[in-house]
Amino acid sequence: xxxxxxxxxCCLAFAASGNVVFAQAKAIIRIDPAKEGxxxxxxxxxxxxxxxxxxxxxxxxxxxxQNRGFEDSRLxxxxxxxxxxxxxxxxxxxxxxxxxxSDWTMPWTVRSPWxxxxxxxxxxxxxxxxxxxxxxxxxxxxxxxxxxxxxxxTGKAELINEGFWGMNAIAGDEYNLSFYVxxxxxxxxxxxxxxxxxxxxxxxxxxxPALRKxxxxxYTCILHADQxxxxxxxxxxxxxxxxxxxxxxxxxxQKTFKSRPNGLRADLAQYIADLKPAFIxxxxxxxxxGINIQSAPDWKRTLGPIETRPGTFSPWGYWSSDGFGYHExxxxxxxxxxxxxxxxxxxxxxxxxxxxxxxxxxxxxxxxNALDAIEYAIGPVSSKWGKLRAKNGHAAPxxxxxxxxxxxxxxxxxxxxxxRFYEAIRKKYPAIRIIASMGIADVNRNTLKDMQxxxxxxxxxxxxVNWSFTHNDHFDNYKRGNWDMYVGEYATNGGVGTGNMxxxxxxxxxxxxxxxxxxxxxxxSYAPLLxxxxxxxxxxxxxxxxxxxxxxxxxxxxxxxxxENRPDVNLAxxxxxxxxxxxxxxxxxxxxxxxxxxxxxxxxxxxxxNGKILYKSDFGNRGSDWQPIRGDWKKGDSSIRxxxxxxQLLVVLKDSVFDTYTLTLKARKTDGYNxxxxxxxxxxxxxxxxxxxxSYVNSHCVFESVSGGYEVSDLTDQRPLNQxxxxxxxxxxxxxxxxxxxxxxxxxxxxxxxKEPDKVFAISGRDEKTGDLLIKMVNATGADCNxxxxxxxxxxxxxxxxxxxxxxxxxxxxxxxxxxxxxVPANSLVHNASNEFQLNLPPYSVNVLRLKDKx
Numbered sequence: 001x002x003x004x005x006x007x008x009x010c011c012l013a014f015a016a017s018g019n020v021v022f023a024q025a026k027a028i029i030r031i032d033p034a035k036e037g038x039x040x041x042x043x044x045x046x047x048x049x050x051x052x053x054x055x056x057x058x059x060x061x062x063x064x065x066q067n068r069g070f071e072d073s074r075l076x077x078x079x080x081x082x083x084x085x086x087x088x089x090x091x092x093x094x095x096x097x098x099x100x101x102s103d104w105t106m107p108w109t110v111r112s113p114w115x116x117x118x119x120x121x122x123x124x125x126x127x128x129x130x131x132x133x134x135x136x137x138x139x140x141x142x143x144x145x146x147x148x149x150x151x152x153x154t155g156k157a158e159l160i161n162e163g164f165w166g167m168n169a170i171a172g173d174e175y176n177l178s179f180y181v182x183x184x185x186x187x188x189x190x191x192x193x194x195x196x197x198x199x200x201x202x203x204x205x206x207x208x209p210a211l212r213k214x215x216x217x218x219y220t221c222i223l224h225a226d227q228x229x230x231x232x233x234x235x236x237x238x239x240x241x242x243x244x245x246x247x248x249x250x251x252x253x254q255k256t257f258k259s260r261p262n263g264l265r266a267d268l269a270q271y272i273a274d275l276k277p278a279f280i281x282x283x284x285x286x287x288x289x290g291i292n293i294q295s296a297p298d299w300k301r302t303l304g305p306i307e308t309r310p311g312t313f314s315p316w317g318y319w320s321s322d323g324f325g326y327h328e329x330x331x332x333x334x335x336x337x338x339x340x341x342x343x344x345x346x347x348x349x350x351x352x353x354x355x356x357x358x359x360x361x362x363x364x365x366x367x368x369n370a371l372d373a374i375e376y377a378i379g380p381v382s383s384k385w386g387k388l389r390a391k392n393g394h395a396a397p398x399x400x401x402x403x404x405x406x407x408x409x410x411x412x413x414x415x416x417x418x419x420r421f422y423e424a425i426r427k428k429y430p431a432i433r434i435i436a437s438m439g440i441a442d443v444n445r446n447t448l449k450d451m452q453x454x455x456x457x458x459x460x461x462x463x464x465v466n467w468s469f470t471h472n473d474h475f476d477n478y479k480r481g482n483w484d485m486y487v488g489e490y491a492t493n494g495g496v497g498t499g500n501m502x503x504x505x506x507x508x509x510x511x512x513x514x515x516x517x518x519x520x521x522x523x524x525s526y527a528p529l530l531x532x533x534x535x536x537x538x539x540x541x542x543x544x545x546x547x548x549x550x551x552x553x554x555x556x557x558x559x560x561x562x563x564e565n566r567p568d569v570n571l572a573x574x575x576x577x578x579x580x581x582x583x584x585x586x587x588x589x590x591x592x593x594x595x596x597x598x599x600x601x602x603x604x605x606x607x608x609x610n611g612k613i614l615y616k617s618d619f620g621n622r623g624s625d626w627q628p629i630r631g632d633w634k635k636g637d638s639s640i641r642x643x644x645x646x647x648q649l650l651v652v653l654k655d656s657v658f659d660t661y662t663l664t665l666k667a668r669k670t671d672g673y674n675x676x677x678x679x680x681x682x683x684x685x686x687x688x689x690x691x692x693x694x695s696y697v698n699s700h701c702v703f704e705s706v707s708g709g710y711e712v713s714d715l716t717d718q719r720p721l722n723q724x725x726x727x728x729x730x731x732x733x734x735x736x737x738x739x740x741x742x743x744x745x746x747x748x749x750x751x752x753x754x755k756e757p758d759k760v761f762a763i764s765g766r767d768e769k770t771g772d773l774l775i776k777m778v779n780a781t782g783a784d785c786n787x788x789x790x791x792x793x794x795x796x797x798x799x800x801x802x803x804x805x806x807x808x809x810x811x812x813x814x815x816x817x818x819x820x821x822x823x824v825p826a827n828s829l830v831h832n833a834s835n836e837f838q839l840n841l842p843p844y845s846v847n848v849l850r851l852k853d854k855x
Contacts, residue, residue, distance in 0.1 A: 025785040026578040027760045032792040033773065037570030038519035040765060043278040045511075045563040046338065048489060048525035049329075050285030052316045053537045055530035058164030059545060060272075061324040062265045064175070064251040065234060066116035066164050068321060069141040069311070070131060073113050076313035078294030078356075081108055088292040093355035094348045095411065102355050106291060109317065114145055116162050123155020127238070137180055137216050137247045140301075140310040144182070144247040149238045159236040161249065165534040166231030166547035169195045169203045174254045175223040176261075177206070180307070182245040185213040189240015193221065197229045211244070223251075230548025248307040258335055262306060262323060267550050268530065271543050272336065275560050279339040279402065281488060281525055282329045286315045288343045288407045289350035293357055296345045299326040299373050303392065315350055316537045327389070330377055330398035339401035340377065341435070344370045346406035346417055360417065367424050374400065374429050402433045404458060404488070410439030415450035422453055435486055443478075443485070454483035456522065461487055461510070464494035464713030465502050466705065468509040469757045469780065475517035485520050489527035492555075493540035495705055495713030499553040501808035501823065501844050503540060505759075505780040507555045508846045511562050512763045512776055516570055526559060539711075544817075551820030554813070557806055558846050561825050565804070565848045567765025567774045577758040583739040585659035586756050587689065590682035592652035593665075594690065595631065595642045598672030603639035605665040607658055615656060617665075627654045629685045645672065648710050652682060663735040668728060673697050675725035678735055679706075680742070689715065691735060691744045693751065698724040703742065703754040716754050760785055760841070771853035773797075779841035782811075791835045791851070798852040801833040807845035 051057060058066060066072075079086040085105040092099040113131040121127050130146045137144060149157045169175075177193055194205035204223035211217070234251055256263030257270065272280075283297060290296030290313070297312040302325025309322040326342075333340040347358035347366040358366060372385050377400035379386030389395070405421045406414065414437065422434050435456040438444045443457050478485075490510060496503035507526075514521040531541035542559075543552050593602050605617035617625075623635035631649030634641045642649055667676045675694020682688035686709035693701045696718060703715040725731065734745040741755045759780035767774055773795075779785040791797065808823045815822050830839065833851055841847055 024783045025580075025760060025779065025781045026787075027785055028576040028578070028788045028790065029762045029775070029777065030574045030576070030790045030792065031764045031773070031775065032572040033766065033795055034793050035572035036766075037572060038517065039569050040515055040518040040567055041522040042566070043339070043523050044515060044518065044521070044566060045275070045277060045559060046279035046281065046341070046523055046525045047272055047275060047277040047529055048281040048285070048527045049283065049529055050527070051283060051287045051312075051314045051320045052285065052528050053530070053541065054164060054318065054532035054535045055528065056324045057318065057320045059530050059532050060264050060268045061321075062252055062256045062263055063321065063323050064163050064167045064253070065161050065249050067114065067161075067319075068250050069248050069307070070114055070117075070143050070145045070246070071141060071311055072115045072319045073110050073131065074143070075108075076291060076295040078292045084108060086291075088354040088356060091356045093351070094357040094409075094413065095351045095355055102353070104353050104355075106317065106353070117145065118160050118162070120158045120160055121151075121155060124152040125149070125155035125157040126151040127157040127159070129159075132245070135182065135245070138308060140308045141247055144245045146243065146245050147238075148243045149187070149241050151241075157238045159238075159246075161234040163233060164532065164547060167195065167233060167251070168548035169225045169227070169229045169232040171225055171228040173225050175204065175225065176220070176252045176254060177223055177250070178218060178220045179249040180216050180218050180247045181211055182216045183211045183213050184243070187211060187240055187242030187244050189238065189242075192237040192239065193223065194235045194237065195223055195225060195229075195232045196235050197232055201227070201229075203227045203229055203232055216247070222254075230546075250306060257332075260331070262328065264324070264328075264332060268543065268545060269332070271550065271552055271556070272529070275556070276563055277336070277338045277525075279341045279523065279525075280329070280333050281341040281343060281404070284343060284407055285527070286350050286352075286407065288345050289315065289348065289353075290345070291315045291350060292354040293347065293349045296349060297322075298369070299344075299376075300369070302326045303388070315353060318535070326373065326376065327392055327394070330400065331394065333399055339399050341402040341404060342373060342377070342400060343404040343407055344373060346409065346414070346421060348406060348409055348414070348417075351409070363417065363420060367421055370403065370421060371424060371428060374403065374425065374432060378429075400432070402435060402456075404435040404437065406437045408439050408460065409437045410444045410447045412446065412450045415447050419450075419452050426453070435488075448481070454481070456484045456486045458486050458488040461490040462493050463491075463506070463510070464705075465492055465496050465506055466713060466715050468492065468506040468513070469759055470716070472509060472513055472761065475513050475520055478517070478520055480520060484522040487514060487521060487524040490524060491526055491540055493538070495707045495711045496540060497708060497711070497812060497814060498544075499540040499542075499555060499814060500811060501554055501813045502811040504554040504558050504806070504846065505778055505811075505844060508558045508562070508776075508778050509761050509780070511559070512761060512778070515562070515566075515765070515776075516763050518570065526555070546817070549817050551815050551817055553815055554806065554808065554823045557824050561804060561806060561846065561848055562776065565774050565776070565850065568768040569766050571764045571766060571773070573762055573764045575758075575760055575762045577760050585739050587681040587737050587739075587742060588657060588659040589680065589688065590652055590656055591658065591663060592650055592679035592682055592688070593640065593642070594648070594650045594677035594679055595672070596647050596649065596674050596677060596692075597645050598674045598694070599641070599643050599645075599670045600667055600672075600676055601639050601641040601670060602665055602667050605663070607661050607663050609658070609661045614658065614661065615653065625654055626651050641670070648706065648712075650679065650685065652679070652685065658737070660739055661737050663737065665733050666730050667733055668730045669694070669725050670728060676731070676733065678733060678744075680735060680737060685709070689742075691742075691752070693733070693744070693746060694721070694725045701744070701751050703744070703752060716752055719752055760787075771855065773851040773853075775849040775851065777841055777847040777849065779843060779845050779847070782843050784843060785841040787839045787841050789837055789839055794835055796854040797833055797835060798854045799831060799833050801830040801852065802850045803828050803830050803839075804848045805842060805845055806847070807842040809844075811844055813844075
């Protein structure tokens with residue numbers, strides 16, 4: 001889970017570096033339609049849903065009441081509460097040997113016995129609440145809320161549910177309310193259910209004149225909203241005195257996706273449907289694994305009436321009601337024409353949490369549970385679980401095509417477990433494609449070697465903003481095997497704010513690499529898909545929403561654009577970026593000094609250009625030249641020391657901008673974990689590049705970019721140091737900054753280099769139904785790219801072509817609630833298409849050109 005820190009922006013005199021002038025790029029894109037490459041998988045683009053950041057509960061699942069069953073204050077199964085943290089039972093961890101237990105804990109943020117519910121009284125009315133386990137509605141919902149109303153008749157007594165940071169009431173819309181009440185007979189009077197604004201304005205209301213005496217009774221009504229409020233709340237108003245017990249209070253908009261009961265929020269479901277995903281991966285992710293093995297989800301608990309679903313605790317820190325259950329998931333897949341990809345637990349909980357597991361000799365029921373899930377989806381109605389599917393309203397099989405054996409497990413121990421699942425599933429369901437987990441990052445060879453049979457392997461790829469540009473050949477160089485690849489989770493999520501145009505450019509280049517290598521990559525899905533902005537657990541998400549609004553990030557439109565323009569076969573394509581007539585200084589800006597969880601000292605700082613000294617440190621007489629930004633910087637007669645711990649500690653040289661130069665200095669580590677950080681190309685105190693010597697706990701070195709003060713993204717691969725930086729020893733550091741290249745030396749030995757990559761990319765393919773040529777092009781530079789397209793072989797090309805462009809005014813441009821469609825694709829016509837023609841690609845743009853065959 002990401003920790004967000006307050007960022008302090010300091011206005012420094014780096015004005016020259018803030019107005020970088022980009023030279024116009026020039027490129028030649030050559031396409032040979034006669035040379036076909038890999039055929040492109042029709043399943044290349046899917047989606048991945050996980051219960052994270054209230055993506056479902058308070059998001060895609062349309063339920064408006066939070067904590068409808070009054071169970072959200074209970075601890076997850078198999079845990080205790082200690083010093084404000086939930087602590088799992090200390091049983092062995094699946095990945096720790098020998099049989100060690102994890103010391104993982106999670107903060108328990110629940111502060112009320114009945115989260116999301118409050119009471120309000122006026123005048124002489126009184127209302128008291130208590131959570132009780134007496135006389136439960138059923139085993140799945142063992143608690144109920146006891147409400148005692150007393151006092152004189154003057155005043156109001158109300159029970160309020162805040163929803164998920166509000167409820168979206170829309171004038172003219174209707175909402176289905178249902179709830180259970182137990183009234184032993186002490187309460188007499190009316191009960192009013194309403195939607196209200198926070199100031200008490202009634203938006204919709206229904207009066208129940210009297211409540212039946214006796215056992216649990218279900219009540220229903222329709223609330224018709226006369227006014228709108230995107231942040232409304234639900235209210236029970238009591239017109240009598242006495243005691244009542246409430247359970248399973250549920251409120252749904254009638255306008256769910258396809259008007260399904262217990263359905264999905266229409267706008268969010270439509271966003272997903274509009275992507276036309278080939279498949280939906282569900283339900284996770286870490287959610288599948290659980291914080292411990294006892295709390296892992298079980299599809300069987302998500303079937304049937306909502307009052308019989310006990311709920312599942314998400315590893316992301318909240319309870320899910322299981323309302324968006326297995327049946328609803330399969331139904332949604334069918335509704336939008338997507339295949340189902342069901343991920344099941346393999347008897348192992350999340351290794352980054354407790355890592356508890358079921359022993360190998362007790363796996364048979366776990367394997368059978370997976371087989372039962374498949375049977376529920378596609379089994380005949382004569383089978384046990386197929387019969388239940390039919391009873392639940394769907395006699396025909398659902399479109400389940402794939403299953404995944406766990407999530408992010410890896411290593412030989414998992415491989416042996418995977419083999420048992422594979423054998424059982426393949427024997428009974430030979431048409432189902434089975435996906436193997438590979439942990440995090442690239443395909444794990446240590447896992448592969450013990451797997452007996454493979455269909456697909458799942459690679460996860462969360463990368464920094466520059467990675468796709470410098471690793472465009474990642475899949476080109478991949479060692480192939482007797483398996484296909486599914487990139488189950490990918491995103492550019494480092495150094496891109498909450499998902500700006502820079503992220504989209506990088507995502508687009510990554511998708512182009514997958515498409516170009518479709519002999520290997522058959523499926524992919526971006527992650528995470530959804531985020532309620534009131535509960536952000538992950539830095540970058542595809543679709544953002546609150547109770548009443550939503551918007552899609554720019555990368556959403558790039559994925560949609562690529563999926564709508566997916567050819568059938570790749571064509572040979574080369575890109576030649578021509579060198580500019582005059583090099584621009586790409587690393588202009590200020591310089592600084594920094595540390596990360598390290599105490600270091602710097603001295604003898606000098607900047608030189610063409611034999612001329614531009615700056616030389618003199619801390620005794622000119623210590624004020626350096627402005628501390630973060631940290632505790634002590635200036636001596638000849639040096640400056642950083643004495644605090646913490647991330648991104650920084651001091652900068654004021655009022656100085658350099659373009660091409662050589663920076664030399666001496667540095668020594670006095671304490672801490674890492675070593676030295678030398679910022680350069682500083683635009684302001686929160687945006688700069690840096691050489692990091694002693695990264696990864698003093699074991700590696702890397703060039704990095706910093707944005708927003710704390711967002712760090714690698715510019716180069718991490719390179720191991722020959723040996724760690726030694727404490728209390730002075731080192732000589734030299735940074736040679738050229739127009740488009742930076743080199744870092746330690747004690748006169750070259751450590752690492754970085755050169756700005758070419759940032760114009762292209763692939764092409766043929767749509768066999770229409771004969772059209774589809775060309776995808778990315779211009780990730782800050783200037784127009786004058787592009788020459790050359791089509792070999794004299795094909796008959798219509799001079800009029802359709803160009804779709806997704807472009808923003810800058811790398812940091814983002815869509816938002818205020819401007820949800822600030823950056824979306826726009827169509828235009830090209831009138832000069834031929835075998836060779838000119839095309840201008842705007843700065844920071846993703847482009848798809850469709851050339852039509854005149855025949």
